[in-house]
Amino acid sequence: MIKETFYVKYMKRFLDIILSGLALIVLSPVYLVVAILVRIKLGSPVIFIQKRPGKDNKIFNMYKFRTMTDKRDEQGNLLPDDERLTSFGKILRSTSLDELPELWNIFKGDMSIVGPRPQLVKDEWFMSDTEKKRHLVLPGLTGWAQVNGRNAISWEKKFEYDLYYIQNISxxxxxxxxxxxxxxxxxxxxxxxxGFETAEDYGDYLLRTNKISEAEYNDVLRRN
Known part of the structure; x- marks a missing residue:
């Protein structure tokens, strides 16, 4: 399904290392400023770490700057994302500054500069075999789906763009x-x-659009 060109086999990873390494050095002052602001406004930890499926479904820790608080309800459960996302967090997300730590993921080989965006681990349980083919390549900091609508398009369209990309990498x-x-x-x-402050999870989207039942949705959550 993937064309094993010279670029795909050798140059893409080489460029990922060189460009991400340079970016980490050049942007180090920005990292410092953002880290200090996150610590002051949102507290510790400054870096948000979440497990994501990568190439060949290998799970890795993806790094981002924290954008939400740890506010919880009376039972100790985290409040919904839109209630924990602060105005400062919204600025980080709108400028994509929250994603700068992913350059380290790129440098160490978990991700690529360009590729399908890494989804939640639980999302994989909802994907069809065809949709899972997006994991044939390294996930990216940005991708074909992101420049063709990002979070403003349907999940079906996102996967369509992801599959187009892996078939036409150049x-x-x-x-x-x-x-x-x-x-x-x-x-x-x-x-x-x-209608959402944050991107809607794939499973939540399927449930909201009645493409899966609540029983199926809850079964996946239990397994995760």
Whole structure:
């Protein structure tokens, strides 16, 4: 399904190492400032770590700057994301500054600069065999789906774009995606799904649109 070109086999990873390494050095002052602000406004820990499925379904720890509080209800359960997302957190997300720590994931080989965005581990239980093919490549900091609607398009469309990408990986396509990503960041477009402060999980989307039953949804949650 993936064309094993010279770029795919050798150059893509080489460029990931060089570009992410340079970015980590050049952006180190930005990291420091953001880290201090997160510590002051949201507390500790500064870095949010979450397990995500990577290439060949290998689970890795993805790093982001924290954007939400740890506010809980009377039973000790975390409040919904939209209640924990602060105005400062919204700024980090709208500028994509929260995703800067993922450059370390790229440098160490968990991710690529361009590829399908890494989803939640539980999302994989909801995916069809065809949709799971997105895990044939390293997940990316940005991808074809992100520059064609990001969180403003349906999950079906996201997966369609992901599969298109892995079938057509090339240097020119990656450059096109990176350039379009820069434009998206500056215009702060397609940050969230319509009616949601944060991106809707795939399982929640399937349940809301009646594509799975509540029993099926809860069964997956129990397994995770």
């Amino acid at each position: 240097f020119l396509l990656d450059v096109k995606i990176i350039l379009k990503t820069v434009g998206k960041v500056f215009t702060k477009s397609d940050i969230s799904s319509e």
